[in-house]
Amino acid sequence: MPKVLISDKLSPAAVQIFKDRGLDVDFKPGLKPAELREIIAGYDGLAIRSATKVTRELLDAAPKLKVVGRAGIGVDNVDVTSATARGVVVMNTPFGNAITTAEHAIAMMFALARQIPEASASTKAGKWEKNRFMGVELFGKTLGLIGCGNIGSIVADRALGLKMKVIAFDPFLSEKRAVEIGVEKVELNDLIARADFLTLHTPLTEQTKNVISRDAIARMKKGARLINCARGGLVDEAALFDALKSGHLAGAALDVFETEPATESPLFGLENVVCTPHLGAATAEAQENVALQVADQMADFLLTGAVSNAINMPSVTAEEAPRLKPYMELARLLGGMAGQLTAAQDGAIKAIRVEYEGSVAELNLRPLTAAALAGVLTPLLGSVNMVNAPVLAKQRGIEVAETTVERSGEYQTLVRLTVVTDRFERAIAGTLVAENKPRLVAIKGIAVEADFAAHMLYVTNQDKPGFIGRFGTALADAGVNIATFHLGRSAPGGDAICLVGLDGPMPDGVLAGVRELPLVVQATALAF
Numbered sequence: 001m002p003k004v005l006i007s008d009k010l011s012p013a014a015v016q017i018f019k020d021r022g023l024d025v026d027f028k029p030g031l032k033p034a035e036l037r038e039i040i041a042g043y044d045g046l047a048i049r050s051a052t053k054v055t056r057e058l059l060d061a062a063p064k065l066k067v068v069g070r071a072g073i074g075v076d077n078v079d080v081t082s083a084t085a086r087g088v089v090v091m092n093t094p095f096g097n098a099i100t101t102a103e104h105a106i107a108m109m110f111a112l113a114r115q116i117p118e119a120s121a122s123t124k125a126g127k128w129e130k131n132r133f134m135g136v137e138l139f140g141k142t143l144g145l146i147g148c149g150n151i152g153s154i155v156a157d158r159a160l161g162l163k164m165k166v167i168a169f170d171p172f173l174s175e176k177r178a179v180e181i182g183v184e185k186v187e188l189n190d191l192i193a194r195a196d197f198l199t200l201h202t203p204l205t206e207q208t209k210n211v212i213s214r215d216a217i218a219r220m221k222k223g224a225r226l227i228n229c230a231r232g233g234l235v236d237e238a239a240l241f242d243a244l245k246s247g248h249l250a251g252a253a254l255d256v257f258e259t260e261p262a263t264e265s266p267l268f269g270l271e272n273v274v275c276t277p278h279l280g281a282a283t284a285e286a287q288e289n290v291a292l293q294v295a296d297q298m299a300d301f302l303l304t305g306a307v308s309n310a311i312n313m314p315s316v317t318a319e320e321a322p323r324l325k326p327y328m329e330l331a332r333l334l335g336g337m338a339g340q341l342t343a344a345q346d347g348a349i350k351a352i353r354v355e356y357e358g359s360v361a362e363l364n365l366r367p368l369t370a371a372a373l374a375g376v377l378t379p380l381l382g383s384v385n386m387v388n389a390p391v392l393a394k395q396r397g398i399e400v401a402e403t404t405v406e407r408s409g410e411y412q413t414l415v416r417l418t419v420v421t422d423r424f425e426r427a428i429a430g431t432l433v434a435e436n437k438p439r440l441v442a443i444k445g446i447a448v449e450a451d452f453a454a455h456m457l458y459v460t461n462q463d464k465p466g467f468i469g470r471f472g473t474a475l476a477d478a479g480v481n482i483a484t485f486h487l488g489r490s491a492p493g494g495d496a497i498c499l500v501g502l503d504g505p506m507p508d509g510v511l512a513g514v515r516e517l518p519l520v521v522q523a524t525a526l527a528f
Ligand SMILES: NC(=O)C1=CN([C@@H]2O[C@H](COP(=O)(O)OP(=O)(O)OC[C@H]3O[C@@H](n4cnc5c(N)ncnc54)[C@H](O)[C@@H]3O)[C@@H](O)[C@H]2O)C=CC1
Pocket: 072, 073, 074, 094, 097, 098, 101, 146, 147, 148, 149, 150, 151, 152, 169, 170, 171, 172, 173, 201, 202, 203, 204, 207, 208, 229, 230, 231, 255, 256, 278, 279, 280, 281, 282
C-alpha cells in the first residue's frame, strides 16, 4: 500500500482522506530538513504547505517518491526541475485558497486606507487619537493589479463591488477576458503611473522578480499604497522602505517577504506599514479545501494513476485513468522495444513519431505519448518515466510528433511508434486484444503478431530455408526454452523477422552464437 508523509501543518481532514482511501499516512509537521531527509526514503507521496522545502538533496534521498502534493498554489518551495528530472509528479491545488487570499488582499487594502492596525493599537493603549488617523476612501480610486489570474480576478471582482476603477497588467490576460471581468487591460508602466492602490498577484518567476523595483516605486503616484499578498521578492524591500520613509508612498501592506519567516525588517519600524505573517491562505475554509483537495489528488494518483493539477505532467482524470492504463502500457512496451533496438551505431535519435489509429485516437493522448517516450528513452538514459520523458526528449533535441487517424484500418485500435535516427527509421505497431492485453502487430512494416513477454529475442534474418532449424537447435543446445515463437517477412525470400518469447534472460554467450548463425542479420535480447 502506498505510504504518504504530511510534513507541514495541513488540516487533519487530509489525514482522514488518506486513511479512508486506504493509504498509510504519517503526520509529522515541523521536521527539520535533516530529519525529513532521514525518513523520506520510506514514502511514495509527500504532502506539504509552504514550510517544507523540497530540494534536490531531499529528492536524492527519496528513491520511492512518486508525488509531491502542495496544499496551496505557489510551488516555489519545490525544486520542480529536479522533481521532474527524477520523475516525481508535483501537484498543487490552484483554486482552494484563491478566495481567501483575495479577501486578505482586500482586507489589507482597507487596513491601509483606514490605518486600522495602528488605530487599534492606539485605542487599546487608551490614547483615543481621533485626529491622528485620517484615512482615504476606496470609492472611485484606481486599483492596479499586477497579475490577473485566479486571485487577481477575484480581487478585481471585489474591488469593482467597492466601486473602484480596476486596471490590470498581465501578459496572459486577453482583451476578451478583461472585458468579461470588468477590468481595463493596461501596460505595466501605465499601471504603475495610474494606481492609487497597487496589488500584486503573480507567481515569483525570473520575469516577475523585483517587478516593483526602486525605479518602479519612483514612478508610482505620490501617496499611492502598495499591497503584496503574492510573494516576497516581487518588491525591492529596501527601496520600499526609502519611499515610505520619505513619504513618496503613503503605505504598504505586506503578507509576504523576501526572507521568511520574517522576524526582523526595517519595514517593521514604520507606522504606515501593515504586516501579516504569510496569512493569505489562512482561513479554516481555505485550509480545509486545500487539504481535502491535495489528499484526494495524491490518493487518486497513487491508487489509480489519475493526474490532476500537476505542474509537470499532463492531466489524466479519474474516469480516463482506467481506459488509458492499458494503452499507456502498450505505448511503454512499443517504446521500450524501439529504444532497445536503437543501437549506438544507429546514430542519435532525431525524431519520435507516435500515430494513433481507430478508437485510441479519441483518448487523451498526451499521457500516452509521454509513456511511449519514456519507453524509448529508458534503455538509453536509465530512469525515465512519463513525467521526465518529454523534458528529456526536448533537452536532447528530439522532435516529438503525435498524429491521429480516427478511422480504423485493419485493427480497430492501433498505436504506431516510429523512431528516426541519423541513419534509419524503425516503426513498431501494436494493438490491444481481449482483456486489454497489448499485442505487437508489425515491425518495420512487416506483420508479426506477438504477445510481449518479460524476456524476448528479436532476430532479423534472410527468408531462406535452414534458418529456423539451425536457430531452434542453437537455443536447444544451450538449454534455452522457447516459450513463444512468431515469424513475419516482407516477401518470400525477403527480409524476415523472428520474435521469441523466453522464460528468462537470454544468456550473453548464446546470443553471440545466434548472431553467428548463417542467414542471421542481427539479434537483440529484449527485456520489458
Ligand atoms: N499569501 C498567500 O498566502 C498566497 C499567495 N499566493 C500567491 O499568489 C500567486 C497568484 O496566485 P493565482 O492567482 O492563483 O495564480 P494564477 O496562476 O491563477 O495567476 C497568476 C497570474 O500572474 C500572471 N503573470 C505571470 N507572469 C506575469 C508577469 N510577468 N507580469 C504580470 N502578470 C504575470 C499570469 O498570467 C497569471 O494570470 C501565486 O503564485 C502565489 O505566489 C497564492 C495563494 C496564497
